[in-house]
Amino acid sequence: MEKTYVFGHKSPDTDTITSSLVMTNLEHELGNTGAVACRLGNINKETEYILNYLDIEAPELIESVEDDASVILVDHNSPSESVANLENATIKKIVDHHKIAIQTSYPLYFRVEPVGCTETILFKMYKEFNVEVTKEIAALMLSAIISDTLLLKSPTTTDEDIQAVKDLAEIAEIDYETYGLDMLKAGTDLSSFSIDEILHLDAKQIDFKDVKSIVNQVNTASINDVLEMKDDLEAGINKIIEEEDLDLFMLLITDIINSNSQVLVLGKSASLVEKAYGVTLEDNTALLEGVVSRKKQVVPIMTENA
Amino acid sequence: MEKTYVFGHKSPDTDTITSSLVMTNLEHELGNTGAVACRLGNINKETEYILNYLDIEAPELIESVEDDASVILVDHNSPSESVANLENATIKKIVDHHKIAIQTSYPLYFRVEPVGCTETILFKMYKEFNVEVTKEIAALMLSAIISDTLLLKSPTTTDEDIQAVKDLAEIAEIDYETYGLDMLKAGTDLSSFSIDEILHLDAKQIDFKDVKSIVNQVNTASINDVLEMKDDLEAGINKIIEEEDLDLFMLLITDIINSNSQVLVLGKSASLVEKAYGVTLEDNTALLEGVVSRKKQVVPIMTENA
Numbered sequence: 001m002e003k004t005y006v007f008g009h010k011s012p013d014t015d016t017i018t019s020s021l022v023m024t025n026l027e028h029e030l031g032n033t034g035a036v037a038c039r040l041g042n043i044n045k046e047t048e049y050i051l052n053y054l055d056i057e058a059p060e061l062i063e064s065v066e067d068d069a070s071v072i073l074v075d076h077n078s079p080s081e082s083v084a085n086l087e088n089a090t091i092k093k094i095v096d097h098h099k100i101a102i103q104t105s106y107p108l109y110f111r112v113e114p115v116g117c118t119e120t121i122l123f124k125m126y127k128e129f130n131v132e133v134t135k136e137i138a139a140l141m142l143s144a145i146i147s148d149t150l151l152l153k154s155p156t157t158t159d160e161d162i163q164a165v166k167d168l169a170e171i172a173e174i175d176y177e178t179y180g181l182d183m184l185k186a187g188t189d190l191s192s193f194s195i196d197e198i199l200h201l202d203a204k205q206i207d208f209k210d211v212k213s214i215v216n217q218v219n220t221a222s223i224n225d226v227l228e229m230k231d232d233l234e235a236g237i238n239k240i241i242e243e244e245d246l247d248l249f250m251l252l253i254t255d256i257i258n259s260n261s262q263v264l265v266l267g268k269s270a271s272l273v274e275k276a277y278g279v280t281l282e283d284n285t286a287l288l289e290g291v292v293s294r295k296k297q298v299v300p301i302m303t304e305n306a
Numbered sequence: 307m308e309k310t311y312v313f314g315h316k317s318p319d320t321d322t323i324t325s326s327l328v329m330t331n332l333e334h335e336l337g338n339t340g341a342v343a344c345r346l347g348n349i350n351k352e353t354e355y356i357l358n359y360l361d362i363e364a365p366e367l368i369e370s371v372e373d374d375a376s377v378i379l380v381d382h383n384s385p386s387e388s389v390a391n392l393e394n395a396t397i398k399k400i401v402d403h404h405k406i407a408i409q410t411s412y413p414l415y416f417r418v419e420p421v422g423c424t425e426t427i428l429f430k431m432y433k434e435f436n437v438e439v440t441k442e443i444a445a446l447m448l449s450a451i452i453s454d455t456l457l458l459k460s461p462t463t464t465d466e467d468i469q470a471v472k473d474l475a476e477i478a479e480i481d482y483e484t485y486g487l488d489m490l491k492a493g494t495d496l497s498s499f500s501i502d503e504i505l506h507l508d509a510k511q512i513d514f515k516d517v518k519s520i521v522n523q524v525n526t527a528s529i530n531d532v533l534e535m536k537d538d539l540e541a542g543i544n545k546i547i548e549e550e551d552l553d554l555f556m557l558l559i560t561d562i563i564n565s566n567s568q569v570l571v572l573g574k575s576a577s578l579v580e581k582a583y584g585v586t587l588e589d590n591t592a593l594l595e596g597v598v599s600r601k602k603q604v605v606p607i608m609t610e611n612a
Binding site: 097098099100101102103104105106107108109110111112113114124128295299300303304 | 403404405406407408409410411412413414415416417418419420430434601605606609610
């Protein structure tokens with residue numbers, strides 16, 4: 001059977017990695033035995049914790065796909081977050097929960113819903129196609145929803161995500177609150193990373209109208225611990241701004257316990273953050289109270305004010 | 307409850323009109339009582355036949371929506387085919403079967419599948435949401451699938467469309483072959499239209515890369531009957547090309563009995579049709595054998611060759 005590459009976005013997070021595994025399993029169950037779970041970058045600490053806990057192998061690392069390859073995109077639809085040569089591939093399906101950022105010259109299966117996590121949609125699709133959600137698949141789905149919704153506390157959380165977590169915790173036989181907090185904390189361990197690695201961990205290139213930007217997010221249990229590296233982070237950010245010719249770089253340092261973000265902002269359009277949030281940057285930084293979701297609390301507000 | 311406008315594309319066809327009715331009913335059943343079925347243009351002869359046959363009122367005609375209005379798009383996603391001020395509205399949902407031609411700054415419910423008709427997707431959604439498909443709703447869905455697939459003969463027809471037609475014919479208690487042919491023939495009656503009206507009946511603005519184009523399609527039981535109006539059609543097309551500053555206008559005259567299209571082509575990029583199909587235009591026209599689907603047999607081939 002023809003190979004179908006199934007992958008999420010660059011700088012993979014837990015939703016991207018688990019969705020590629022869970023979507024691949026769904027494809028297999030539906031008869032597409034050529035589906036292969038792939039990833040476009042390194043596994044982060046949180047995902048590593050999950051895969052170790054569940055004893056599941058990571059998807060295959062790829063850098064590109066051959067021309068005319070069949071691909072399935074999960075957890076992203078923007079070509080800028082996808083495989084390098086996406087324009088030469090044939091996209092068979094997209095399952096995602098982000099804004100629409102792609103155009104195609106052909107119709108395809110494109111399923112986007114405004115929920116907190118791709119896995120919440122995949123869980124529905126398993127039910128629609130009458131495919132069994134095994135204990136292992138349920139644990140993968142559950143982990144991603146906990147990750148994307150910060151244990152159901154992010155404003156991106158919908159009733160469907162909450163119900164899915166309850167149903168999946170039962171199938172997976174996991175106490176989701178204890179497991180979830182352990183998992184999130186594992187993700188905040190930055191000790192083994194260089195500054196440059198931290199700045200690429202969960203970086204997304206997002207243009208707010210004409211303002212060419214990168215928004216990076218790191219979760220932490222203590223904002224102050226991260227701010228101890230502030231000088232080095234700023235030097236690293238300025239290097240990226242120059243290399244990528246950016247107008248703006250935002251580093252969201254998100255406190256997963258108290259649900260706030262400290263933002264570190266550099267670039268010539270830094271004042272856009274002040275305008276968008278009504279804050280004053282002091283030494284390039286400000287506290288954004290209650291802000292934890294890049295998608296819901298950064299992208300639309302920054303775009304509107306750009 | 308807040309009003310939600312539910313509408314299909316400009317130059318409405320049967321799928322667009324019935325999908326706005328069927329989607330609105332689904333919204334009502336799911337509790338969104340503010341949903342209102344709308345349309346962006348006049349009802350065509352085929353759809354008129356269907357609505358008369360089923361004794362159903364046409365959706366409300368609108369020209370624009372107020373700023374910040376909630377809208378649901380069916381059977382299209384391209385802003386150029388949508389309501390004039392779409393950029394100021396909030397799109398709640400999209401259900402469609404065309405290529406992806408929109409970008410948003412927010413996530414939404416976006417459901418596109420590569421099937422022959424929007425109603426085939428809506429039929430699945432009714433089942434997924436456990437909403438009853440009444441006899442009347444089934445007849446609307448059935449009519450649209452027959453229309454878009456030319457009685458299951460168009461290359462856009464998928465197994466899902468075929469199965470849906472069988473299931474829906476049973477619920478609707480309609481002999482779909484007899485009804486379908488009557489319905490399609492009703493749609494080919496051009497006698498009451500002016501040349502200008504014919505040229506706008508099912509016209510879509512589609513840009514093949516940089517080639518600004520309109521592709522219009524009329525169904526007929528006799529290509530020669532339509533070609534009798536050739537001189538007047540050409541004059542009308544040249545007027546539209548000038549007014550809209552087009553590079554290309556294609557009028558597909560589609561023989562629904564023999565499944566071919568005669569194409570009438572004007573505009574400075576007319577030779578693109580010759581290149582794309584390996585034909586020679588004589589007096590601006592050529593027979594495209596086996597071509598009946600604008601979406602599957604025109605858009606991708608023209609785009610690839612542009």
